[in-house]
Each structure stands twice: as C-alpha cells, then as structure tokens.
Amino acid sequence: MTLSKEPLNLIITGVGGQGNVLASQLIGRALVKDNFYVTIGETYGASQRGGAVMSHLRISRESQYSPLIPEGQADIIVALEPVEALRVIGQYGNPSVSAVVNSRPIYPTAVTVGDAEYPSLEKIKKTISELARKTWFVDATEIALSYGSPIFTNIIMVGALAGTNLLPLNRKKFEETIKESFPSTHVADNLKAFERGLEMTQGC
C-alpha cells in the first residue's frame, strides 16, 4: 500500500502508564512487515510516572528518519487522553492533521488540587475540530472498563486508528501483529478490543 505523504508522521500521546509504547510498537511492527521504514521516538524515564508522554512514528517508503517530528509536521494524532491531544496539536498540528481521541480525562494533580482547570470535553472537542482536518472521539476507557480493565484502552485506540484508514495497513496486518505480540492467553481479549475500536471509527 502507498503512503498518503512522505514521510507520514504519527504522534501517539497520553499519560505515563496508559500504554503508549505498546501501541506505537504494534503499529511500527505492522508497518515494518510491509517493508516500510519506521522510526519511533518515545518518552521514557521520569515522565512515565504520570507525566505527559508521546511516541513519534515516522513512516517512509524511501528512507529512515529521525525519531523526532518537527514542529507543525504531524499528519495523524492518536490521543489516549483528551487534553494531551490539545497539547500535541498546539505544537505539532497543521491544517491537514487528523486526530483520533479517547474521551476519558485523566486529571493532572494540579487540577485535582484546584490550582488548574481541566477544560470541558465540549470545549476540547470544539478546539480540536477547529484545528484538525478530521477528528474522531472514542470512549475507549469506558469500553475497556466494560471488558474488565482499563489496560485495553491502548489497543482499542489502535483499533480506532485502523478503522480510520489513515495508515497504509489493512486490518489483517494489524491482527497478525497482535497475535505475534501478546502471550497466547491474551491474544483473544486484545483482538476483541482491537476490533471494537475499529468498529468505532470505521466508515465514520
């Protein structure tokens, strides 16, 4: 499959602990199977303790790129947390960016304490929709909780990204990668989560 742009720049963002790294690896592995050049830059270390985290994926047919996307050059943003979508689109967005956003907030301590405000979901949706070419909101955490654990949130969001057809990958390639990436006892649950995510955006 061909790329809509060279290189295609994808940012997955969220809060430390939400499973950014696993999501970026799944997508990266699936792309390498199709012989794309993929570079992934991750936030590691202290920010994994409740901080804002990002994975930058750079996808190319021609060559390897650096693991950092320059300002204003994101083509796709996948946000595991809504306010993180805002943070990223502010710095990396451009008029043709697309955004797939989990609607469930994780409140920063500054908000819980009362030192900062968390914007209303309505305001977040309005802002992102104004800055992005196309936006999808998915209740990924709620679905994950209905499956018994918030840990499925990232896989549901990977599914949601797959459903948008923004990546040059078909559903089969994702499923193959999921099967290879989890211990056999966890494959079925993760495939189910992936497919549910995919249904949330497919054709929307």
Added chain:
Amino acid sequence: MSVIKKNAPGSNELLMGNEAIARGALEAGVQFAAAYPGNPSSEIIGTLSQVAKDMGIYVEWSVNEKVALEAAASASFSGLRALSAMKQNGVNVASDFIFNLNLSGVGSGGLVLVAADDPAALSSTNEEDSRFISKVGDLPLLEPATFQEAKDMTKWAFDLSEAINSLVIVRSVSRISHARGNVILGELPQEKKTARYDTSKIFIPVAAPLRHLALHLKLAKVREMYESSPFNWYVGPEKPELLMITSGSGWFYSLEAVKTLQLKDQVGILKIGTTWPLPSKLLAKHMANTKRLLFVEEVDPFLENNVKELAAEWSPEIGSWTFYGKSSGHVHPFGEINPDLIINALAKVMSKPYSPREAGYGGKALEMTKSLVPNRDLGFCPGCPHRATFWAIKGALKLDGRGGFVAGDIGCYSLGLGPAGFFQLKTMHAMGSGTGLATGFGQLHKFGFNQPVLSVCGDSTFFHAAIPALINGVYNQSDFVMVVLDNSATAMTGFQPHAGTGETATGSPAPVVDIEKLCKALGVRVETCDPFDLQDTTEKILDLINDEGGVRVLISRRQCALVKAKEEKAPYKVHVDEEKCLGESCGCARLCTRVFKCPGLIWNKEKGKSQVDEAICNGCGVCADICPSSAIIRKEN
C-alpha cells in the same frame, strides 16, 4: 520467539536502539555481559538477560557500574568477548577502573563498553557528554547514527578491541538507545570459546608512562583504520558552500534540515561514526572543498573542538574556515538537539527563511490550546509506597519541630523533591550521595547545628553506593537516621532484580542479601516498618530522630505497586462514601485530593466531593487511613 535470538540473516526487523546494540553483541559472539541498570542504557543488558539461557551466554546485573566493567574485563582476560553498558553517570562510577584498564589493556577476548548518554536529562539527574572519557583515556570511540549502525558498530567494536587489545567505547544517546527503527539482521555465530586465564600474562598499569606511550601508538593504528571506515560517509555536492560535520543523532537531523530547506545542491553532510581518534585525512579531504563548516552533535562540542584542533594545524595549507556550531551560538551546547533546532541553525547560516507551518495556523493553534492545557506534574504512581513514607516523614518532622530535613538520592523517590513527596528532599546528587551528605551533616553539632538529619535511599541504591557512606557514618559516629525505601525492585529503570530480590538477571534463584541483617552487623539500631501503616511509620521515625547519637536505620519495606499489580490482584476495592465526605466544609482542607494527592483520587467539582477514579486506582487502600471523616471506604477484594 524473541527477535533478538532469531537466526535469520537478512531479516528486516523493528528494533529499539538498545536491542540493536544487544543483537550486535550477539552477532559478535559475546559470551559475558554485565551492567547496572540506568537509562537510557538499561535495555541492552535487559535484552541479553532474556535470551542468555537459550544462547548459552552469561549475563548479570552487577551491584554497580565499576564492578560490572571489572567483571566483564575478567572474561576478556580469560579469552571471551565481553560487554558492559551504562549511562553517563555509570561511566563516572567506572572511570577509576577505566583509567587503569586503558594502560593494562584487555585480554584476547574483545571488551566493549557502551556509554549511553541522556541529553536533556530525560531520565537522569544530570546532563553529561561521556565522550570525554575516550580522549582523556586514549580509547577508541564509535558513535552510531542509525539503528542499523547501533548493531553493526557494536559487532565491529569487538574486532577492533581484539586488534589493538584495548577497551573500545560505543557511545549512544537517548534518541538512539530509546528509539526504534529498521535493522537488517546478520548471522549469529554458533561457536563458543572456552575460558582460560593464561598465567604467563599480567594485566597491570605499572610502568604507566611507557604504557601511556604504547597506548598512543595503538591509537595511531586505530586512526589509520578509521580513515577508510564504512561508518564515515559523505553526501552532497563536490564543492559544497557549507559542510555539515555530524555524528550520532545529528545525522538524521542534518539530513532532514537539508531536505526541508531544499539545499542538497549547496550543502554537504560529512557523517563521522569514528569520532576518536578522528580520521584526519578524511576530514582534510572534505574540508579542503569548502570554506564554511557547521557542526551538529549532542551535547558538548566534542567533534567541533577536536576538528578545530586539527584545522589549526592545517591552516593555511589546506584551507581556512568559518566555523558554525556550539561556540558560534547556532547550536546550543546543552540539552537535546532536534530537527527544528538544526533546520533553524542551517536556515540561519544559509540565510534561507524557514517557517514550520502555514502562516496564521501555528500562532492560532498555540493560542487556542495554551490556555486550555493544564500542566501535568510528575508524581508517584497510584499505590506507591514512597508516597506513604514521605507522608510519614513529613508528619514526624513537623511533630519534632526542630527544622529536620532529608538528604535525597537517586531513584523513583527522587520525585520526593516536588509536590509528589511533599517537598521533603532537600538535596539530590549521585547514587549514595544522600547518605554521604548525611554523614557530614551529622558531624555539624560541634558548630551549633541542631536539626535532625535524615537520608533516604532505595534498596538498589543501598547496594550500589550507600553502603560505604553508611559505614563512614558508623565509623565516624555521625548523628543521622538513614531511611531505606525498600520496594524490592530497581523500579525507576524497569524493575530489574538486584542483590536483595532473590533473583538473578536471568531469572534463576539467588541468595537474598538482607539489608536489615547487614545494617545490624554494623552495630547500629535498625527498625523496620510497613509505610502503609502510617501511624507506626510516623512513630518510628519520630522515635529514631529522638534517639540521638550515632547512625540509626529505618527500613521502610513495601513492594513497588507496579510490580505488585503485575503479580497479584489489588488487595482492596476503594470508593468514597458521598454521605460521609464533607468536601470543603470538612475542615480537613481536602487532605486526600489537595495534600495526599494520589492520582487515583479526584475531585468531583459538581458534587463537591472526593471520588475514586476506577481507571487509575490500584486498590492499595492507604487513603482510607488519612480521611478524618472515614469517608474513604476500602473493601477487601
């Protein structure tokens, strides 16, 4: 099956830089690997530890970096290829051994040290460019710029080490070690060497000046090899208006800058992978074709200053140049570099305007989002035992009232500096420094000092560097309380086992070095507590503070919540009883959500009540003990 041990030459895989380094070592036939975890280097030995048993190699988590390199060197002395990997701080710890090993030389098995630097201190306390060790120690240096090179260079470093009987340094940075990219696998050798120490050989630095001279001759040989190395290459026009000279992470950024600004007909890039000793003929050849140079590297001007040294010798025969880089202010000599920084530096040098996005959009995007996005402070994980220990320390010091304070150390609990640990830590430096400083504070009473002194250190840090400090305190009869935050893991770097966990790097059972017994053997008073029992912990701290004279130790023991969550179900289901929670009218000043600040507790503004976020809470139940209205309810799972 793990990709790392896949014997499929030519296979195209997505590898983390650290995995690529580990794979390179395996392709070189490494048989011994030792390290102390430290980001961004941790996954090198972590990856090898996972395949060690199947591959028939030995891998260990050593107690610290100096011991790790010493252990690896013993394998080299006995004829085996050996690897050690460490972060920049680890290089400092190992440096005393390095500056003797350079003179003694290595054995017939190649010895490679991977130094992984962390520009911008993404997961460090300090920022440092460890390449200096190569220049000061006369040691060959290699700097991978791509994921493929991370593998290939590591593999070749063993050949080089054996060719000149010297330690070879491979220097990585966070954006290589912790990034992922395509790597084409090579072959895995099947042959294993037998270890034997040839007793006709000695490894000593004695007759140092002569050995120092011999080392310079070795380096001259390396320089010749580097002149034709495939790790150096040039792209660009024959006579570029500007020559970018780059190494490591700078290569991709330079390439992107030239592409973005459409300058490929004017600007050339000379990428150097062999950065010490520099291939001077190669540099002279390319530098003769231009008058302007721009250096792109991370963090210090290492390449830049060393090329300038050469240029001073060459001028004016080969040419004279205008230098751009860190000293000209075009690339800053601190923090990370990134594509934006290099695009802007190149744009400035070439007087080519650059704006990253459509006029109007960028300003609007920043303006629309800025006011809406709250800061996200780092904090302890939900259920973290450190939060509870710091809560108890804070309470005890307040009750004591004499201005007591805590000298901090390196680990997750370093976050105790900030709001997560209620600002309890007042100092933080190297591994073990908290207790080292406490031994000094504990001597100051002769000069009117009358504040209680506490030090904190984690279990892994205790083994790494705090033991000598503790013994110093005992011997010199210093007055302080050492609190060991024993969470049974090297948590910050990825939960590696250590001397106290009962498990080796490769998952075999190991004897547990008992911190409590070890401290008791020093003849000091030792208490233990479970930090989740807040009252008992607070009382013990207070009692230890008041038991003045000499060193006292408190071991605050509770397994890391993340490790626990992987191993067992949450002990409690926690919720807030809305009837009992009095919110702002309680008089507790919202102790749970404003002071204790576990991310699992949130504030429901509409209802004016605290609430448990079930997507985050991991059921430790500690918050139930701090609520004065008993509104936080925990039920056993």
